[in-house]
Amino acid sequence: MTPPLSLDPAHTRILDVDPLIDDPKTRIVVCCGSGGVGKTTTAAALGLRAAERGRKVVVLTIDPARRLAQSMGIDSLDNTPRRVKGIETVEGADGGELHAMMLDMKRTFDEIVEAHADGQRAEAILGNPFYQSLSAGFAGTQEYMAMEKLGQLRARDEWDLIVVDTPPSRSALDFLDAPKRLGSFLDGKLIRILMAPAKVGGRAGMKFLNVGMSMMTGALGKLLGGQLLRDVQTFVAAMDTMFGGFRTRADATYKLLQAPGTAFLVVAAPERDALREAAYFVERLAAEDMPLAGLVLNRVHGSGAAQLSAERALAAAENLDERGIVDQEAGNVELRTPEEAALTDDTTTTATTPQATATAATTTPAAPPAPAATDQLTAALLRLHAERMQLLAREQRTRDRFAALHPEVAVTEVGALPGDVHDLAGLRTIGDRLAAGSNPAGAV
Amino acid sequence: MSRLQVVSGKGGTGKTTVAAALALALATEGKRTLLVEVEGRQGIAQLFETEALPYEERKIAVAPGGGEVFALAIDPELALLDYLQMFYKLGGAGRALKKLGAIDFATTVAPGLRDVLLTGKACEAVRRKTKQNKYTYDYVVMDAPPTGRITRFLNVNDEVAGLAKIGPIHNQAQAVMRVLKSPETAVHLVTLLEEMPVQETSDGIAELQAANLPVGRVIVNMVRPAILDETELALAQGGASRTAIAKSLSSAGLGGARKGGNAERLVTPLLDQAAEYAERHDLEHGQRAVLAESGLPLHELPLLAEGMDLAGLYRLATELRKQGI
Ligand SMILES: Nc1ncnc2c1ncn2[C@@H]1O[C@H](COP(=O)(O)OP(=O)(O)OP(=O)(O)O)[C@@H](O)[C@H]1O
Ligand SMILES: Nc1ncnc2c1ncn2[C@@H]1O[C@H](COP(=O)(O)OP(=O)(O)O)[C@@H](O)[C@H]1O
Ligand SMILES: [Mg+2]
Ligand SMILES: [Mg+2]
Numbered sequence: 173m174t175p176p177l178s179l180d181p182a183h184t185r186i187l188d189v190d191p192l193i194d195d196p197k198t199r200i201v202v203c204c205g206s207g208g209v210g211k212t213t214t215a216a217a218l219g220l221r222a223a224e225r226g227r228k229v230v231v232l233t234i235d236p237a238r239r240l241a242q243s244m245g246i247d248s249l250d251n252t253p254r255r256v257k258g259i260e261t262v263e264g265a266d267g268g269e270l271h272a273m274m275l276d277m278k279r280t281f282d283e284i285v286e287a288h289a290d291g292q293r294a295e296a297i298l299g300n301p302f303y304q305s306l307s308a309g310f311a312g313t314q315e316y317m318a319m320e321k322l323g324q325l326r327a328r329d330e331w332d333l334i335v336v337d338t339p340p341s342r343s344a345l346d347f348l349d350a351p352k353r354l355g356s357f358l359d360g361k362l363i364r365i366l367m368a369p370a371k372v373g374g375r376a377g378m379k380f381l382n383v384g385m386s387m388m389t390g391a392l393g394k395l396l397g398g399q400l401l402r403d404v405q406t407f408v409a410a411m412d413t414m415f416g417g418f419r420t421r422a423d424a425t426y427k428l429l430q431a432p433g434t435a436f437l438v439v440a441a442p443e444r445d446a447l448r449e450a451a452y453f454v455e456r457l458a459a460e461d462m463p464l465a466g467l468v469l470n471r472v473h474g475s476g477a478a479q480l481s482a483e484r485a486l487a488a489a490e491n492l493d494e495r496g497i498v499d500q501e502a503g504n505v506e507l508r509t510p511e512e513a514a515l516t517d518d519t520t521t522t523a524t525t526p527q528a529t530a531t532a533a534t535t536t537p538a539a540p541p542a543p544a545a546t547d548q549l550t551a552a553l554l555r556l557h558a559e560r561m562q563l564l565a566r567e568q569r570t571r572d573r574f575a576a577l578h579p580e581v582a583v584t585e586v587g588a589l590p591g592d593v594h595d596l597a598g599l600r601t602i603g604d605r606l607a608a609g610s611n612p613a614g615a616v
Numbered sequence: 617m618s619r620l621q622v623v624s625g626k627g628g629t630g631k632t633t634v635a636a637a638l639a640l641a642l643a644t645e646g647k648r649t650l651l652v653e654v655e656g657r658q659g660i661a662q663l664f665e666t667e668a669l670p671y672e673e674r675k676i677a678v679a680p681g682g683g684e685v686f687a688l689a690i691d692p693e694l695a696l697l698d699y700l701q702m703f704y705k706l707g708g709a710g711r712a713l714k715k716l717g718a719i720d721f722a723t724t725v726a727p728g729l730r731d732v733l734l735t736g737k738a739c740e741a742v743r744r745k746t747k748q749n750k751y752t753y754d755y756v757v758m759d760a761p762p763t764g765r766i767t768r769f770l771n772v773n774d775e776v777a778g779l780a781k782i783g784p785i786h787n788q789a790q791a792v793m794r795v796l797k798s799p800e801t802a803v804h805l806v807t808l809l810e811e812m813p814v815q816e817t818s819d820g821i822a823e824l825q826a827a828n829l830p831v832g833r834v835i836v837n838m839v840r841p842a843i844l845d846e847t848e849l850a851l852a853q854g855g856a857s858r859t860a861i862a863k864s865l866s867s868a869g870l871g872g873a874r875k876g877g878n879a880e881r882l883v884t885p886l887l888d889q890a891a892e893y894a895e896r897h898d899l900e901h902g903q904r905a906v907l908a909e910s911g912l913p914l915h916e917l918p919l920l921a922e923g924m925d926l927a928g929l930y931r932l933a934t935e936l937r938k939q940g941i
């Protein structure tokens with residue numbers, strides 16, 4: 173049953189994103205991966221592309237780069253989707269809309285409280301220092317709230333496609349695990365004991381817990397001056413009606429992720445750590461029956477001159493360097509270092525003496541004379557190329573390793589842009605590259 | 617040089633790597649440093665290619681000149697148990713609490729409590745002395761949480777104030793704050809020359825300073841080598857003739873310079889690569905200027921193209937020494 177091991181990149185399956193985002197049955201696309209690899213960028217680019225191809229899309233971004241958020245008009249943090257202006261509909265694909273929002277995790281948490289508790293009770297919860305610390309800082313709150321928001325957006329049913337970004341956690345798995353952790357924590361036995369020790373005390377097996385309970389109350393009370401514990405108890409009491417709700421909601425959203433209309437895209441950079449994370453995630457998705465659409469390999473490098481190897485480029489550069497030194501010696505500039513000579517040559521590219529270039533010509537009779545400054549530039553271009561080719565080779569090795577491990581995963585490659593992606597035009601470019609599939613040569 | 621060196625920065629910029637290199641750099645010439653980890657990720661063990669670190673100080677490396685680097689992965693649960701033991705001689709009750717999940721509960725439910733335990737342990741190591749009344753460690757280097765959380769993490773007093781107004785935790789928080797806000801501490805920020813990390817660094821500096829926490833240095837990591845100098849950049853961006861470049865390539869043995877020849881066909885892609893390089897160069901230049909505005913000392917560490925390993929770590933440490941750390 174295992175697909176054949178393949179080290180040949182040509183055998184890698186190609187991920188075609190257009191059919192995925194065009195398919196009306198696709199309702200949710202989740203972009204995940206480890207931090208900084210381009211999840212937010214990919215999510216926004218896919219959302220834009222889908223909208224321009226005629227779908228009514230909402231993109232839920234988490235922690236986007238400031239300029240990107242500004243350019244999409246979603247930097248105001250009001251925790252609701254905003255219509256993005258400036259989309260350019262593809263011919264014959266009318267009706268598309270792009271809405272986007274940036275998750276505000278504290279606001280989302282507050283909203284859950286407000287929706288589930290009456291005025292006074294809600295106020296008591298929101299003002300509780302324990303709640304404040306939990307809603308702003310609990311590891312996993314952001315993941316839980318992202319799931320929560322996704323559930324809310326889906327329930328509104330106003331969009332035909334929801335593209336979700338995931339929190340910038342170190343591990344892609346956190347997105348799947350953290351909500352359950354928080355959910356079961358808020359829902360858990362301990363918190364119930366805290367809430368009402370008497371309720372569980374009757375059952376025989378719970379005796380121990382009661383002993384533990386009083387011990388804990390005592391110790392923690394002493395340690396924290398008793399006050400934290402009281403805050404927790406007040407909080408728990410105030411939240412009473414909501415418990416169970418957390419777990420149920422987390423479970424419901426989790427199910428949503430397993431539903432047929434959901435597709436996962438794992439984003440990774442062609443680097444060892446990022447691809448290792450991606451591999452973990454791929455395995456986990458399979459274990460959870462969550463549908464993986466494929467891997468987006470982001471910030472891949474290419475070269476238009478891939479036929480020239482790093483070694484040959486470096487050898488040629490050295491060849492030019494050596495001749496440059498010969499030139500300078502011949503050119504009566506013995507008081508200048510080569511660097512200084514280069515600097516003055518800058519303003520007079522063509523002023524090199526004919527004698528000097530003639531010297532160069534004699535060493536390589538095959539070619540016509542070239543001025544020393546040009547040789548120096550050419551040598552630098554060749555060194556730059558060699559560096560690029562070495563980078564390509566490293567990226568290729570990490571990619572091949574992933575492909576050998578997971579030949580079943582479809583891949584699309586997105587070339588690295590020289591600068592950041594911070595406007596719709598940049599997102600469109602990324603979208604085009606996403607849709608171009610696996611095409612390293614075209615990647616720049 | 618402050619004795620507690622805290623290393624923060626945007627996720628993935630190289631906090632763990634730089635903290636380790638710094639610990640090595642500070643250990644040269646017979647000094648002894650302690651490298652502490654607070655996020656339970658075993659990043660140090662991975663970097664030094666050793667098995668997972670226990671909650672126990674262990675020697676993990678020797679530095680040039682006979683120095684030693686110790687490492688400690690602080691576990692908040694164990695730190696709390698230690699603490700309870702120290703103050704209340706809890707013994708078995710502590711274990712029972714752990715079994716119940718109470719310790720887990722207490723340390724996760726109140727991030728401020730967890731943080732005060734972590735920073736408290738680091739500060740204890742900073743102040744610890746030997747029988748000869750000398751400091752046990754010359755320096756303690758902390759691989760700290762990322763920029764987005766560092767101020768809250770270090771500002772334990774404020775965090776805990778809302779939760780524990782009296783009691784030993786409260787006192788502990790105050791003792792920790794005295795160390796953290798003193799010149800004994802320096803918080804360094806690691807960044808890349810890219811928009812998001814630089815932005816985060818600027819925000820982080822402002823936040824730390826507003827909280828009166830001592831900001832130390834900015835360490836720019838993974839700096840790509842300069843391959844084209846200003847002259848060459850200017851030439852590549854218009855000064856040079858394409859024919860001349862083709863001829864130059866051809867003269868270096870890369871084929872024909874005539875249109876369609878092997879050398880000639882290299883000109884466009886090579887110039888494209890140079891244009892990309894120029895764009896990145898400009899961007900990096902702009903980001904450097906933003907960082908310079910902070911007025912903090914800037915250091916740069918090279919991108920090790922072959923990837924990180926122990927040898928690379930020593931190289932980064934040497935580089936830090938060279939730059940006066
Ligand atoms: N100067 C460098 N040259 C090459 N690679 C580097 C350099 N510094 C760090 N790296 C690599 O970059 C990656 C991230 O580094 P590291 O784990 O130190 O970052 P971090 O900030 O601690 O990350 P996290 O936020 O996940 O804790 C690692 O793979 C590391 O080996
Ligand atoms: N293909 C690309 N080319 C150039 N820059 C990119 C590319 N993809 C992402 N970036 C940049 O990398 C940075 C991190 O991207 P982001 O999408 O915010 O990552 P994540 O959400 O995974 O943390 C941003 O500044 C973004 O503009
Ligand atoms: Mg992001
Ligand atoms: Mg780290």
